[in-house]
Amino acid sequence: MSEPAIQTENLTRKFGDFTAVDNITFEVEKGEIFGFLGANGAGKTTAMRMLTGLLTPTSGKALVSGKDVYRQAEAIKKKIGYMSQKFSLYDDLTSEENIRFYGGIYGIPDKELYRKIDEVINSLGLKDVRKKLVRSLPLGWKQKLAFSIAILHNPNIVFLDEPTGGVDPVTRRQFWEKIYEVSDRGITVFVTTHYMDEAEYCDRISIMVDGRMDAIGSPRELKENFESDSIEDVFIKLARGAERGEG
Numbered sequence: 001m002s003e004p005a006i007q008t009e010n011l012t013r014k015f016g017d018f019t020a021v022d023n024i025t026f027e028v029e030k031g032e033i034f035g036f037l038g039a040n041g042a043g044k045t046t047a048m049r050m051l052t053g054l055l056t057p058t059s060g061k062a063l064v065s066g067k068d069v070y071r072q073a074e075a076i077k078k079k080i081g082y083m084s085q086k087f088s089l090y091d092d093l094t095s096e097e098n099i100r101f102y103g104g105i106y107g108i109p110d111k112e113l114y115r116k117i118d119e120v121i122n123s124l125g126l127k128d129v130r131k132k133l134v135r136s137l138p139l140g141w142k143q144k145l146a147f148s149i150a151i152l153h154n155p156n157i158v159f160l161d162e163p164t165g166g167v168d169p170v171t172r173r174q175f176w177e178k179i180y181e182v183s184d185r186g187i188t189v190f191v192t193t194h195y196m197d198e199a200e201y202c203d204r205i206s207i208m209v210d211g212r213m214d215a216i217g218s219p220r221e222l223k224e225n226f227e228s229d230s231i232e233d234v235f236i237k238l239a240r241g242a243e244r245g246e247g
C-alpha cells in the first residue's frame, strides 16, 4: 500500500499552559476527501497550520506527503495548496492578475501559466469578468477563484479552512462540485467546515473537541457508532461535553 498523504502521532501544540491541540493521532489516505470538524476553538486551524508547515508543533510526529513537519516544512509547502479562512486574493487586482501573480510565486513557467489562466477562467465561468477587479466579484466566486489558485501548481494535498463560509447552499454545492473534480484528479482534500451537510459529502471525517480528536470514520460509521441519524446529531452528542465554547 502507498504511504498515507498525512500521518500524525500524538501531535500536540501548546500556547503557554494552554493545550490547543492535544495528542492527535490519525492518517489521511491519498485521494481522500477528509473533513475536519469541531466547534469554534476546538483546535482545527492550529492543527492545520502545523500540517501546512506554518506552525511548529510542541511535540508528537507528523508526516505530510511523506515529509516531516519539523525538518522539511519548506518541502511540504511545495507539495501542498492552502486556502485559509481569510484567503489572500488581492482585491485591487483582476481575477486574471491574481492567478498570474500566484502562478509566478509558485514558479510556473510563463507558457504553462498562460494556459492555466485560461483553463481556470473558463472552468469557473469568469470569462466575462476576467478583467474586473476581484473586489467587485461575489463572495462565492472569490472562494472558487481562491481554491483554483490553491491548486494551480498541482499539489498532492490541498488544505481548505472553512472554504464556503457565508454563502448560500447552492453556491456551497457548486464549490463542492469543484472539490470532487479536484479529488478525481487524485489530489487529497483536507477540509474544515461548520456545515454538517458538507460533512456528509466527505469520504471520512474527524471531530475535534477541546483539542482532542474524539471521533474519526466515514459519515456512515460515525452515525452507526453514535446511534445517530445525522452527523449533526453525532456532533452535538460530542460537543455537549466540550469545555471550550464560542467565548
Ligand SMILES: Nc1ncnc2c1ncn2[C@@H]1O[C@H](COP(=O)(O)OP(=O)(O)OP(=O)(O)O)[C@@H](O)[C@H]1O
Pocket: 015, 018, 020, 038, 039, 040, 041, 042, 043, 044, 045, 046, 047, 244
Ligand atoms: N497564537 C495563539 N496564542 C494563544 N492561543 C491561541 C493561538 N492560536 C490559537 N489559540 C487558541 O487555541 C484554541 C484553538 O484555536 P483554533 O483557531 O485552532 O480553533 P478552531 O477549531 O480553528 O476554531 P474556529 O472554528 O473558530 O476557527 C483557541 O482557544 C484559541 O484561542
